[in-house]
Amino acid sequence: MSLRKFIERLKAEGKLREVKKPLSPVYGVSATVGTEPALFTNVNGSRVIMNILSSKELLGEALGVAPDSIIKYLSSRPPEGEVKLAGDSPAKEVIEKPDLSKLPILTHFEGDGAPYITAGVVVSEYGGVMNASIHRLRVIGKNRLAARLVEFRHTYNLHKKAAEKGEPLPIAIVIGMDPVTLFAVSTRVPEGKEFEYASALKGEPVELFECENGIKVPHAEIVLEGYIHPTEVADEGPFVDISGTYDLVRKQPVIHLTNMMHRRDPIYHALMPAGSEHHILMGVPYEPLIYNEVKKVADVRNVALTPGGCYYFHAAVQIHKNSDDDAKKAIEATFAAHKSLKHVVVVDEDINIFDPNDIEFAIATRVKGDEDIYIYPNVRGSTLDPRSENGIGTKVGFDATMDMSKKWKFERVPRPKITADECR
Template sequence: MSFREFITQLRSSGRLTEVKDPVSAKYKAPSIAHNTEGPVFFHDVDGSRAIMNVLGSREELASMLGVDRSSIIQRLSEVQPDGEVQIVEDSPTMEVIEDEVDLSSLPIMTHFEKDGGPYITAGIVVSEFEGIMNAAIHRLQVVGKNKLAARLVPPRHTYVLHKRASEKNMPLPVAIVIAPHPAITFASTTRVPEGREFHYASALLGRPVELFECSNGVKVPHAEIVLEGYIDPEERVDEGPFVDITGTYDLVRKEPVIHITRILHRKDPIYHGILPAGSEHLLMMGVPYEPKIFRAVSEVTTVKNVVLTEGGCCYLHAIVQIEKQTEGDAKNAIMAAFAAHTSLKHVIVVDEDIDIFDIKDVEFAVATRVKGDSDIMIIPNVRGSSLDPRGAKDGTTTKVGIDATKVLAESDKFERAKMPLD
């Protein structure tokens, strides 16, 4: 299934909103996506086609994975990055080749009033250096007709590869992939061993992922648009401001420059944009950590499910559902969750009878099963997330774990009343 076929599937299911009137890439299209639930297809964004909120809900993600909403984490926990990758000679991405690069020909969006400029937000940066490949989404600010500023976070793989190339005063070849199959985009956000992102996507899809070679040697999957180029070993510019997952502005930093040398795209391509701090951004950032937490907690107790909540930016708050065996299980689960995802700030552990997707049910557990002096763990002066505006400048924070499980010896006190069936 291609990106276009996935859109057709969304349309057939009735989950796709279509906007046929012309809209601007500056503010207007992002505003519409922000105020629309589910995927939004724009027929005319400054003369081009675009889509947002592609994986903007767990329903879309579940549909992509072929499971129901409650089974997403179990599915992701089972999949290993061992799928098949095939190199092919041709690609529909090469229907149009532009050697004269002008990024303004694409509907690259400006989202918020204080943005540093237009940003590519769903671009998978595929890089190769000395036989090592990596694929990851990085925010990319347009800083010229053929230049992008890339936010490279240390010590992630693209940062490391660029550092190695720069130490040898060599450019790092890259290709920026926009709108491949959504499973490939999702896989590129997942923490897998270096160079295994496309193998992971193949395992998710249950079929091989085909790659073709760009003129700079970088191998990429079929997509609507591919930008070829290289990351300069020395040139840096101000990157930002940019709205990150908390809905607040991240810092302005000096970041490396990507020079775009060629654009490949399908005829009448469909541009994919991810709304910063929108539902798709949150899910793409958070969901890949849920199976990590699931697996870590499974080492200390019987875990049933995990969710990173939208209210916690799908990044800072986790709810962990366990089948409690001993009184220490919940606190062990809290510590395992913090170890698995170091950016977590608050963790709530609940029993099997609590619906972790219903925040009212979770609040009920906190209200009726928590005794503050014994069920709340406070861990000061530990590493947190750089995206947390309440964190310290050196990245440290205070973490809180809440044991909202029943006291096993007094389980009768916590039995929830049920209506009899007719």
């Protein structure tokens, strides 16, 4: 299902808010957007879509599964499906010289350093190895961008290999692809298998077409071609990231654009930094990874990245305990699966991991501070954590499960059941 068809479906179901009022891309859209899917039809004369995957309900609709079945669906899918090459693409309806000023690229907050492309999937290839992932891209000219490449992630590694030989890294930036493929490229999968994983999730092959520079990309609203310069860098930031706080300014590689293609009257997709769609795309892909890793050491029942933890730093893991050391094993497996995670709480089956009050109840009644809290200092976490120092911080795991030898002390007493007649 293409982005346009998904938008039409949301509109038909009454789930899409259309904003026809003329808005500026500088603060105007970000001041108006909420959490529901929204189509802005006049942003400097262009169309902008936001929040297409801003909830698990919307993600479930895109995947074709119930929201409470997403994690089991994702954790059970094969790692890859088939892709096929198409000879043409609707993205080639208009081909022109790259000029980023023609796109409604948003400036979100008053402290932002520049307009940013936030939902652009960067597809790169070097030495026969392909990668597709979302990167924040700062506009620094009509045909130049500064790209935040997180150290030791796939795009960073490919750029480094090319730069070591003094070569540019060919790339394409894809904006407005279908929602399932967008989710797939946000997921940690084996190197170069993002589109194959998308095919597995869709249940049908993803179609790719070849750009002028040889990069193969899926159909989309907008495709920008170019290369990452081997040595040129520029300031990237400040930028509000997942925590809703400003990430720092760094020197980052520069992308030079060589071609721009798009649909007629394209729909530009943007993510609101630290917004609900940003959270879903960054956090939910880790849930099946955690689920499958914990499954190796304990009887896991469910996993959730929590909203209070920015859907990124905090996880709740529900298990069925067979021994008292299962919780610690689950904690360590969770941190192994999601290396940017900061805190994890492991709970029993009777705790609703989607209810913050229930999780707090488990901590209040089942945690003994000197026995059930595990601290891992001076370990790699996330540079997005404001409390970290260059990505080094402290991780904490909470065993909020019942002591198996004294379950009678912890089990919640059910309310008495009485009939309607007895209430009269």
